[in-house]
Amino acid sequence: MQKLFFDHALLGEGWADNVTITHEAGTIAAIERDSTQGDAAYGGSIALPGLPNLHSHTFQRGMAGLAETRGPSGDSFWTWRQVMYGFLGALTPEDVEAIAAYAFLEMLEGGFTAVAEFHYLHHGPDGAPYANLAEHCERIAAAAEATGIGLTLLPVFYAQGGFGGQPAGEGQRRFLNDPVRFAQLLEGARKAVASLPDARVGVAPHSLRAVTPESLAAILPLAGDGPLHIHIAEQVKEVEDCLAWSGLRPVEWLMDNVPVDGRWCLIHATHLTDAEVGGIARSGAVAGLCPITEANLGDGIFAGVEFAGQGGVYGVGSDSNIEITAPGELRQLEYSQRLALRGRNLMAQRQGESTGRRLHDETCRGGARALGRAIGALAPGHRADIVVLDGAHVDLAPMRGDRWLDAYLFVAGKAALDRVYVGGRQVVAGGRHAAREAIEAAYRRTLARLVKA
Known part of the structure; x- marks a missing residue:
C-alpha cells in the first residue's frame, strides 16, 4: 500500500479538499476526504483523473x-x-x-x-x-x-x-x-x-x-x-x-x-x-x-x-x-x-x-x-492515473473548483501541468518527464537521419 496526499482532487462525486489516495499495485484501494497528510507522500496541489x-x-x-x-x-x-x-x-x-x-x-x-x-x-x-x-x-x-x-x-x-x-x-x-x-x-x-x-x-x-x-x-x-x-x-x-x-x-x-x-x-x-x-x-x-x-x-x-x-x-x-x-x-x-x-x-x-x-x-x-480499462476516474478499483495541476500557476491561483478546469483547458494549457502519476508511479515532475533527456536525444538522432532521407 502507498499513499498520496493532495490539497484538492476531482473525485467522482465532485471536488474535495485534503484528499489521501491509497493505491496498491497501481490500483486505487481507498480515498479519504478532509484528511491530514500523515505518513502519505505529498502528491501535489490539484489532482485530476x-x-x-x-x-x-x-x-x-x-x-x-x-x-x-x-x-x-x-x-x-x-x-x-x-x-x-x-x-x-x-x-x-x-x-x-x-x-x-x-x-x-x-x-x-x-x-x-x-x-x-x-x-x-x-x-x-x-x-x-x-x-x-x-x-x-x-x-x-x-x-x-x-x-x-x-x-x-x-x-x-x-x-x-x-x-x-x-x-x-x-x-x-x-x-x-x-x-x-x-x-x-x-x-x-x-x-x-x-x-x-x-x-x-x-x-x-x-x-x-x-x-x-x-x-x-x-x-x-x-x-x-x-x-x-x-x-x-x-x-x-x-x-x-x-x-x-x-x-x-x-x-x-x-x-x-x-x-x-x-x-x-x-x-x-x-x-x-x-x-x-x-x-x-x-x-x-x-x-x-x-x-x-x-x-x-x-x-x-x-x-x-x-x-x-x-x-x-x-x-x-x-x-x-x-x-x-x-x-x-x-x-x-x-x-x-x-x-x-x-x-x-x-x-x-x-x-x-x-x-x-x-x-x-x-x-x-x-x-x-x-x-477497455478501468481508468479515467479517481475512484477505488481504477488505476491511479493522476494529472496534477500547479495551483500556484498565475492562471489557476485565483480560481477554485471547476474554474480550475476552465483555466487549464482554455487559458494555461499544458503549461499548468506539474506532476503526472501512472498507476501511482510518478513519471512527470515540474512538467518534465523523468527520462526526457535520453528519450529526446534518441528522437533527435532518428529525425536527423530521416529528414535528410
Whole structure:
C-alpha cells in the first residue's frame, strides 16, 4: 500500500479538499476526504483523473511539420497521405521505437496518462514481414515501458486499397495482412505487452475501404473481449466511394452489417446524417474525436452538440500527433463547435455548467471505455492515473473548483501541468518527464537521419 496526499482532487462525486489516495499495485484501494497528510507522500496541489488518449499513430509524430508545404492544387487528406507514405518508407524498427517513446513522453507531459495505439505499420520497407512478425508491436511496448504510459495496443488489419476489394497500392505494402497472418500478429502483440501493467490488446480494422465484408467477419472474433476500433466517415470522398460500392454510407453499412456496441470506437465519424448521429449514440459506441488532427487535415467538424445532446459517448485522441496536448484537444473540440454553430459554451449541457468540467468528465468516461480499462476516474478499483495541476500557476491561483478546469483547458494549457502519476508511479515532475533527456536525444538522432532521407 502507498499513499498520496493532495490539497484538492476531482473525485467522482465532485471536488474535495485534503484528499489521501491509497493505491496498491497501481490500483486505487481507498480515498479519504478532509484528511491530514500523515505518513502519505505529498502528491501535489490539484489532482485530476488522467485523460485517456483514444487514438494515436505514434510514427506520424516524426513527420510533424513535413506536410505543410502547398502543392500544385487541391491539398487535402489524400495528398497528406502521400507524404506519409513517403516518410514511412525509410522507418526501421529502431526508428519506430524512438519516435513512439518521444510521442508517449509528450503525451504524459501533455496530460494524457494512457493511449490506444492504432498500430498499422507492421512490415519492412519492401512489404516483407519481419522474421518476428510482431517486431513493431514489441517496439511500441518497449516505448510504453520506457515512458510508463498505460497502453492499449490495437494491431490494425489492412488488406485492401479501396472499397470492394481494390488492390492495395505500393505505399500501403507495409500494412498488409490476410486474416491468417493477422491472427498470428495478434498473438505476438499479446505476448509483447504481457509484462506491462494493465495493458490491453484489441483489434482495429483500419477502415471499410481497407477490408472486405468477408475479412472483417473473420477478424472481429479475434478480439475476444478486447476493444474494437475503426476509422470511419472521415472524408467526404470516403462517404461517396462507400455509397458507390454499397449504396450505403459508411456508418450505415457498419450498423447494418456488424453488431456495433459499447466495445466499439468509431474514429472521426466526421460526416454523418442525423440518423447516423442518433444510431451511434444509441449503440453505446464511442465517437473517437481527434480535433487537432481533423483541423490540420481539413477533415471537417463532428456534430458534437447534437451527438452529446442525444447521450452519445465521446473521447479524444492525438491521432497524427502534429501537436500533443490533452487540454488542446478539448479546447479545439469546443472551438470547432463554436465556429460551426456561431455560439459559445456549446458542449456544456445546462445553464451554469462549466464547459471545461463537462469536456473533461465526458472524455475521461469515453476514453476509458474506448481503451477497455478501468481508468479515467479517481475512484477505488481504477488505476491511479493522476494529472496534477500547479495551483500556484498565475492562471489557476485565483480560481477554485471547476474554474480550475476552465483555466487549464482554455487559458494555461499544458503549461499548468506539474506532476503526472501512472498507476501511482510518478513519471512527470515540474512538467518534465523523468527520462526526457535520453528519450529526446534518441528522437533527435532518428529525425536527423530521416529528414535528410
